[in-house]
Amino acid sequence: MKTLHLTFAAALLVVGSFFAPAAHAQAPLKIGYTSVEYVLSQMPERKQIESDLKTYSAQLEAQLKSKQTEFDTKLKAYQAAAATMTDVVKRDKEKELQTLQQGLQEFSQTAQQSLQQKQQQLLSPVLDKIQKNIDLVANESGYSYVLNSDAGSSPILLHGPKEGDISDLILKKMGITPTAPAPTPDAKPATPAIPATSPAKAAPKKK
Known part of the structure; x- marks a missing residue:
């Protein structure tokens, strides 16, 4: 299992201001967007x-490696001595190996889910902070709706004027000076998936 790179989970953020009614029915409709x-x-x-996720991922990796080493060691021992084992001992060893293999596969799957949950847990307060500042900027600047321009999000903005991008206004509201230009509305940043763990070696089937 490789170290998880932080996925900027924009899809987790429900842009509440997008669904908020316009303050004045007669006021001109003003639509903004942000990435x-x-x-x-x-x-x-x-x-x-990113640091917390890397640490957590390394812990899971160490546990998985330990389980894999235990399985590999017992598998090699079984293969080396199988020819001299009685049928009863052989069946017992095969059952033990299959149990270890199943536990290894289950841990691998659980580790992936655990890593995703950890990511969501860490991102949740930050996304709440972004949402709060989206609302503040939208209210102060008179935006009736604010769309999310990130690919894979809902709603998604396919095109929009640069003056409608409130991303830097949101950052400035949080006291942050942007260090990179905001992406264009039609940009589609890649979202890396959590890599799967390597499959375990197969245990010998019981005869």
Whole structure:
């Protein structure tokens, strides 16, 4: 299992201001947009989240490696002595190996889920902070709706004028000076998937 790179989970953020009714029915409709991934990438919390995820991933990796080593050691011992084992002992060893293999596979799957849950746990307060500042900027600047321009999010903005991008306004509201230009509305940043663990070697089937 490789170290998980932080996925800027913009899809987790429900842009409440998008669904908020316009303050005045007679006022002109003003629509803005932001890239939540871009905003998150500029926040100082990002580095801590990445560090925490890396540490957590390494812990899971160490546990998985330990289980894999135990299985490999017992498998080699079985293969070396199988020819001299009685049928009863052989069946007992095969059953033990299959149990270890099943536990290894289950841990691998659980580790992936655990890593995803940890990521969501770490991102949740940061996404809440972004949402709060989206609402503040939208209310102060008179935006009736704010869309998320990140690919894979809902709703998604396919095109929009640069003046409608409030990403830097959101960062400035949080006291952050942008260090990179905001992405264009049609940019499609890649979202790396959590890599799967290597499959375990097969245990010998019981005869």
